[in-house]
Amino acid sequence: MAKAKFTLYLTLVTLSTGFLIATSIESTKASLAERQNEKQFQQETQLNERILAEKEQNRQLEVQLLDLQRQVSKVEQAMAEHQSEAADILAQLDAARMMAGVVPVEGPGVIVTMQDKANAGESEDVTKYIVHEQDVRLVVNELRAAGAEAISINGQRLISNSAIRCVGPTIIVNGVKSAAPFVITAIGDPATLVNALNLPGGVLQTLEGFVQITVQSKDLVEIPAYVGDVKMESSSS
Amino acid sequence: MLAKNRKITLILSLISAIIGVMLAIQLKSNLQPVKSESRSIAELRATLQKELEKHKSLLADISKYNQLIYQYETSLDEGESISVMKEELARTRKLAGLESLEGAGAVVRIVDAPLPANTADSALESGQDAAGVYPNAVIDEDLRWLANILFANGAKAVSINGHRLIATTAIRNVGEDIQIDTKTIKPPYEIRALGDPEVLISGMKLEGVEENFKLTGKTLMIEKRDKLIIPAYNETRVIQYMKPVKTKGEQ
Numbered sequence: 001m002a003k004a005k006f007t008l009y010l011t012l013v014t015l016s017t018g019f020l021i022a023t024s025i026e027s028t029k030a031s032l033a034e035r036q037n038e039k040q041f042q043q044e045t046q047l048n049e050r051i052l053a054e055k056e057q058n059r060q061l062e063v064q065l066l067d068l069q070r071q072v073s074k075v076e077q078a079m080a081e082h083q084s085e086a087a088d089i090l091a092q093l094d095a096a097r098m099m100a101g102v103v104p105v106e107g108p109g110v111i112v113t114m115q116d117k118a119n120a121g122e123s124e125d126v127t128k129y130i131v132h133e134q135d136v137r138l139v140v141n142e143l144r145a146a147g148a149e150a151i152s153i154n155g156q157r158l159i160s161n162s163a164i165r166c167v168g169p170t171i172i173v174n175g176v177k178s179a180a181p182f183v184i185t186a187i188g189d190p191a192t193l194v195n196a197l198n199l200p201g202g203v204l205q206t207l208e209g210f211v212q213i214t215v216q217s218k219d220l221v222e223i224p225a226y227v228g229d230v231k232m233e234s235s236s237s
Numbered sequence: 238m239l240a241k242n243r244k245i246t247l248i249l250s251l252i253s254a255i256i257g258v259m260l261a262i263q264l265k266s267n268l269q270p271v272k273s274e275s276r277s278i279a280e281l282r283a284t285l286q287k288e289l290e291k292h293k294s295l296l297a298d299i300s301k302y303n304q305l306i307y308q309y310e311t312s313l314d315e316g317e318s319i320s321v322m323k324e325e326l327a328r329t330r331k332l333a334g335l336e337s338l339e340g341a342g343a344v345v346r347i348v349d350a351p352l353p354a355n356t357a358d359s360a361l362e363s364g365q366d367a368a369g370v371y372p373n374a375v376i377d378e379d380l381r382w383l384a385n386i387l388f389a390n391g392a393k394a395v396s397i398n399g400h401r402l403i404a405t406t407a408i409r410n411v412g413e414d415i416q417i418d419t420k421t422i423k424p425p426y427e428i429r430a431l432g433d434p435e436v437l438i439s440g441m442k443l444e445g446v447e448e449n450f451k452l453t454g455k456t457l458m459i460e461k462r463d464k465l466i467i468p469a470y471n472e473t474r475v476i477q478y479m480k481p482v483k484t485k486g487e488q
């Protein structure tokens with residue numbers, strides 16, 4: 001009886017020791033993986049912090065740039081008041097700056113919002129009901145044809161060499177990525193712009209069946225300046 | 238005997254409890270797989286890079302305006318400050334596409350494919366104009382698409398049949414023809430793009446531009462050029478609605 005008891009205890013103790021060893025090995029492995037996760041997490045946090053810092057810095061730089069532009073225009077304005085020749089040139093300069101997209105502009109216009117149909121995922125042909133880059137180009141093109149003077153997509157000013165690309169659910173304009181909804185802002189005669197989009201068989205009718213698109217006419221919209229290198233300089237003769 | 242039995246039961250239950258705990262730990266550690274976060278790190282890096290690029294271009298813009306202010310301030314007389322202004326005007330006009338540009342680039346000609354289309358390879362660059370054989374199958378979106386690809390691959394300026402594309406240029410079908418802004422263009426279409434020729438051409442290859450135009454019975458003749466002239470935008474536009482934002486509140 002005593003022997004049987006002893007055997008039973010021994011078996012149990014050995015068994016539990018085995019489990020102990022197994023668990024300790026397992027937990028060491030787990031903590032190793034955790035440490036790796038921890039490292040990744042730290043890396044992520046670091047990256048996030050750098051991005052935030054960089055964004056803040058960029059915001060300050062943008063303010064500084066706007067300030068400088070204002071200073072420049074003050075100096076130019078003063079010159080224009082003194083001399084008629086300067087006034088002539090300034091008028092041309094203002095126009096050229098607006099057309100080049102290097103200064104923020106405001107005026108009456110429209111805001112077109114495009115996004116995927118809410119139930120796109122449920123339909124059998126998903127690609128039919130999402131916004132494609134050609135849809136965005138189509139709207140932009142129609143606005144241009146209707147006399148839009150300045151256009152931005154999700155806050156990116158379209159300039160003479162802007163490309164509009166879609167990658168997955170994001171749109172890339174001027175190399176800057178942003179997500180849906182795609183908000184196209186245009187300055188021009190609101191009535192003309194809205195009518196052009198609303199033409200029978202026009203853009204709105206074509207797209208409405210496939211994507212969610214709304215057009216709002218506005219008395220005043222603001223379109224930011226294009227921020228970037230002066231790329232033309234290097235190629236000029 | 239009863240007491241002993243109870244003791245065994247007690248010990249057994251204790252050990253079972255320990256085993257239970259161990260099993261639980263084991264299960265838990267198995268159920269928590271190591272998540273891979275590398276995708277999000279790559280994404281964060283890309284975001285950071287974009288911000289850094291923006292930083293660089295903002296600094297470039299700021300130094301440009303600083304220089305301009307400096308030039309204005311150091312001009313000795315009105316004549317000199319006006320010439321500074323004129324320089325700034327010329328630079329800005331270039332940006333707006335109001336001046337012609339010269340540099341390296343690529344020329345794409347869209348011509349009718351030689352007959353019969355299925356035996357003719359794109360290598361066959363005979364360039365003969367088999368006019369009227371195919372309907373005018375190139376539509377506005379084809380040209381918009383092509384121009385967009387060129388811009389996406391770093392084209393600084395693009396013109397189609399001598400008409401410069403600027404920020405407000407519309408390309409659209411009007412009847413049988415294609416209009417660029419208010420000018421009607423006729424085939425064969427010639428697209429000129431200023432930029433790194435290698436990048437432009439490989440970009441077009443990557444997007445399958447040739448294959449796409451083949452479907453409409455066209456062949457593309459793509460040429461590298463060391464020197465290429467892109468004309469200035471030659472329509473007059475009166476700005477009616479937009480004006481510079483002057484009174485921007487302090488942020």
